[in-house]
Amino acid sequence: MNLKELATKLGLSPTTVSRALNDYPEVNEVTRQRVKAAAKRHNYHPNARAIRLATGRAMAIGHVIPLATRHEIVNPVFADFIAGAGEVYSRNDHDMVLSVVPDDEEDAAYRALRSKGNVDGVIVHGPRMEDHRIALLHEIGLPFVVHGRASGVTLPYPWVDVNNRRAFHRATDFLLDLGHRRIALVNGLEFMDFAMRRRGGYVEALTARGLPPDPALMDSNEMTEVSGYRAAKRMLASPTPPTAFLASSMISGMGIRRALEEHGLKLGRDISIIIHDDDLSYMKNGEDVPIFTATRSSVREAGRIAADMLLGLIAHPQEVPPTRLLEADLVIGQSTGPAPLAV
Amino acid sequence: MNLKELATKLGLSPTTVSRALNDYPEVNEVTRQRVKAAAKRHNYHPNARAIRLATGRAMAIGHVIPLATRHEIVNPVFADFIAGAGEVYSRNDHDMVLSVVPDDEEDAAYRALRSKGNVDGVIVHGPRMEDHRIALLHEIGLPFVVHGRASGVTLPYPWVDVNNRRAFHRATDFLLDLGHRRIALVNGLEFMDFAMRRRGGYVEALTARGLPPDPALMDSNEMTEVSGYRAAKRMLASPTPPTAFLASSMISGMGIRRALEEHGLKLGRDISIIIHDDDLSYMKNGEDVPIFTATRSSVREAGRIAADMLLGLIAHPQEVPPTRLLEADLVIGQSTGPAPLAV
DNA sequence: ATGTGCGCCCAAAACGGTTTCAATCGGATG
DNA sequence: CATCCGATTGAAACCGTTTTGGGCGCACAT
Numbered sequence: 001m002n003l004k005e006l007a008t009k010l011g012l013s014p015t016t017v018s019r020a021l022n023d024y025p026e027v028n029e030v031t032r033q034r035v036k037a038a039a040k041r042h043n044y045h046p047n048a049r050a051i052r053l054a055t056g057r058a059m060a061i062g063h064v065i066p067l068a069t070r071h072e073i074v075n076p077v078f079a080d081f082i083a084g085a086g087e088v089y090s091r092n093d094h095d096m097v098l099s100v101v102p103d104d105e106e107d108a109a110y111r112a113l114r115s116k117g118n119v120d121g122v123i124v125h126g127p128r129m130e131d132h133r134i135a136l137l138h139e140i141g142l143p144f145v146v147h148g149r150a151s152g153v154t155l156p157y158p159w160v161d162v163n164n165r166r167a168f169h170r171a172t173d174f175l176l177d178l179g180h181r182r183i184a185l186v187n188g189l190e191f192m193d194f195a196m197r198r199r200g201g202y203v204e205a206l207t208a209r210g211l212p213p214d215p216a217l218m219d220s221n222e223m224t225e226v227s228g229y230r231a232a233k234r235m236l237a238s239p240t241p242p243t244a245f246l247a248s249s250m251i252s253g254m255g256i257r258r259a260l261e262e263h264g265l266k267l268g269r270d271i272s273i274i275i276h277d278d279d280l281s282y283m284k285n286g287e288d289v290p291i292f293t294a295t296r297s298s299v300r301e302a303g304r305i306a307a308d309m310l311l312g313l314i315a316h317p318q319e320v321p322p323t324r325l326l327e328a329d330l331v332i333g334q335s336t337g338p339a340p341l342a343v
Numbered sequence: 344m345n346l347k348e349l350a351t352k353l354g355l356s357p358t359t360v361s362r363a364l365n366d367y368p369e370v371n372e373v374t375r376q377r378v379k380a381a382a383k384r385h386n387y388h389p390n391a392r393a394i395r396l397a398t399g400r401a402m403a404i405g406h407v408i409p410l411a412t413r414h415e416i417v418n419p420v421f422a423d424f425i426a427g428a429g430e431v432y433s434r435n436d437h438d439m440v441l442s443v444v445p446d447d448e449e450d451a452a453y454r455a456l457r458s459k460g461n462v463d464g465v466i467v468h469g470p471r472m473e474d475h476r477i478a479l480l481h482e483i484g485l486p487f488v489v490h491g492r493a494s495g496v497t498l499p500y501p502w503v504d505v506n507n508r509r510a511f512h513r514a515t516d517f518l519l520d521l522g523h524r525r526i527a528l529v530n531g532l533e534f535m536d537f538a539m540r541r542r543g544g545y546v547e548a549l550t551a552r553g554l555p556p557d558p559a560l561m562d563s564n565e566m567t568e569v570s571g572y573r574a575a576k577r578m579l580a581s582p583t584p585p586t587a588f589l590a591s592s593m594i595s596g597m598g599i600r601r602a603l604e605e606h607g608l609k610l611g612r613d614i615s616i617i618i619h620d621d622d623l624s625y626m627k628n629g630e631d632v633p634i635f636t637a638t639r640s641s642v643r644e645a646g647r648i649a650a651d652m653l654l655g656l657i658a659h660p661q662e663v664p665p666t667r668l669l670e671a672d673l674v675i676g677q678s679t680g681p682a683p684l685a686v
Numbered sequence: 687a688t689g690t691g692c693g694c695c696c697a698a699a700a701c702g703g704t705t706t707c708a709a710t711c712g713g714a715t716g
Numbered sequence: 717c718a719t720c721c722g723a724t725t726g727a728a729a730c731c732g733t734t735t736t737g738g739g740c741g742c743a744c745a746t
Contacts, residue, residue, distance in 0.1 A: 045458035050702035086443025100429025393732035
């Protein structure tokens with residue numbers, strides 16, 4: 001059942017039927033109702049491929065997921081971000097198209113999306129410092145929103161980000177207020193912009209209290225259970241081990257906890273942990289009571305906001321790119337306590 | 344730059360240019376080279392929307408992700424499955440389109456995908472017992488492959504699944520051989536087909552040794568850290584606690600471990616755990632040495648296989664649907680040991 | 687010389703919608 | 717009564733490909 005068939009069945013022209021269904025004002029209200037009823041009755045759904053060709057719009061948003069050939073890490077927060085963004089797309093009759101490409105083909109993927117025209121815009125994931133994708137997308141003229149920011153990029157661009165710096169500053173302050181002085185940072189890879197900012201907040205808080213940051217207490221790695229475990233193991237083996245950990249993710253936090261347990265250290269009494277909690281649906285930080293004290297910010301909500309922003313940008317291009325900075329909550333759980341008196 | 348422009352620039356008809364680029368035999372080899380060179384030089388990429396309309400194929404595969412309105416669990420294995428499938432799609436010039444829809448609109452989403460024609464086929468995720476989606480897809484004539492199986496569905500249908508029953512049978516046997524007699528099962532939700540099969544394997548192994556399954560040792564819940572923790576807490580509070588746990592996922596396993604630690608039980612000595620490990624890229628079960636003894640099967644590889652199967656099915660429809668049963672490895676880690684002598 | 691067949695290419699018709707431009711009609715205006 | 721206008725509708729062009737159905741020229745067999 002296509003438009004032409006429906007039109008003849010109604011004794012109308014395809015033009016009128018199309019206009020009736022798309023709520024154009026110039027069609028008689030009676031006709032419109034008749035058309036809509038017939039469309040429903042005959043279960044007519046306009047062919048998406050034809051619409052896209054005719055309108056020149058893809059009605060789709062792209063997400064390029066680079067598949068790192070070496071470490072092959074699929075970002076764990078990705079699923080939740082996608083879920084949030086996807087909700088918004090569905091509500092607005094847009095498709096979400098994911099391109100999984102080897103990371104050395106990422107630029108080509110953006111160019112292809114643009115020139116083949118199968119998306120109207122893209123979300124940029126996991127920005128790095130000086131991320132070159134922003135300039136690329138500007139150049140090829142593909143609307144986009146960055147999830148995160150890219151320090152060092154001078155062009156203005158639209159983004160949605162968590163205030164990572166402030167979150168980690170607060171978390172560090174919280175530990176300092178509890179008397180901790182040797183606070184370890186188990187961070188993500190620091191060429192990632194968010195990780196750099198977190199480190200910035202941590203260092204800032206320490207130096208504000210006259211404490212020089214200790215390189216031996218700073219780890220930067222992929223945010224996996226194992227690397228959290230290893231970092232903690234290494235630091236705990238030191239003659240002057242930390243009394244508190246600041247971890248970049250729930251998963252690293254679990255690795256740290258495993259290391260602590262092997263050392264017979266009781267969480268919240270002998271040693272403290274604060275994590276950053278992306279509020280992942282499959283990895284809740286406890287239900288009623290949080291497992292870890294945490295800085296929390298829902299990545300799913302970030303997905304919704306970014307998707308909304310991008311659709312808005314496509315519909316009404318702005319001269320000055322919109323931005324949105326989300327603040328993380330500090331939730332107090334059972335993983336933090338006063339610093340033990342002796343080292 | 345579109346086909347027509349390229350054609351006039353070459354002094355050829357669009358027909359010939361199209362044929363040259365698509366490697367039709369009836370075009371002169373010299374002409375073909377000339378066309379291809381020009382296409383590359385002018386950076387010509389055929390418009391995907393036009394191709395789709397003209398060919399009637401969407402060159403895209405759909406994945407419908409129901410967004411449970413109540414518990415809102417985004418399946419943690421989903422990201423890795425998608426990554427695997429996405430690799431295959433990219434290699435075959437297909438798009439992957441994700442539809443995130445409220446779960447009561449899932450059927451409508453499949454119908455819409457079909458009638459609007461924006462995908463050529465779909466992957467069905469998370470099949471349940473008697474899953475009605477299989478009949479639905481048959482009815483509307485949309486090619487599909489199920490990731491998992493649906494017991495009780497009599498229609499033949501294509502699927503890719505892990506041998507969950509055998510995996511859990513083997514794991515249970517392994518624990519029995521170590522002398523464990525009170526083995527707990529911390530399972531996923533048992534209306535899910537995979538969970539049912541796992542329970543089947545577990546019960547089978549127990550009864551084969553004359554041990555009646557104890558309902559108090561069987562938990563069925565969402566596979567989160569918290570629910571693993573709770574199940575373990577509850578069971579450990581019993582006067583006759585288990586000496587071993589069988590967990591449906593890495594994440595539940597971590598929750599169980601947290602409970603054990605609170606009870607001061609040493610993993611691998613006082614108590615054993617075997618998990619099922621989907622080999623998620625962001626949640627490796629250790630690197631050199633496994634954290635948990637586990638039944639392991641890469642969900643990412645399953646994604647690749649399912650995608651391949653679906654593309655094949657679309658290109659060459661089969662009368663008898665292909666199926667693929669993957670066997671899980673049993674990898675021995677440090678979380679298992681002989682049953683303690685006293686209860 | 688006359689078909690015949692093949693190699694190569696093109697004009698035009700799809701594909702299924704949207705959009706531009708024009709037409710019709712009844713009623714209001716002057 | 718002629719004209720103009722707003723309300724409706726339709727014919728046809730268009731979006732950018734693929735595909736159908738020739739067409740032309742040349743070699744080869746008859």
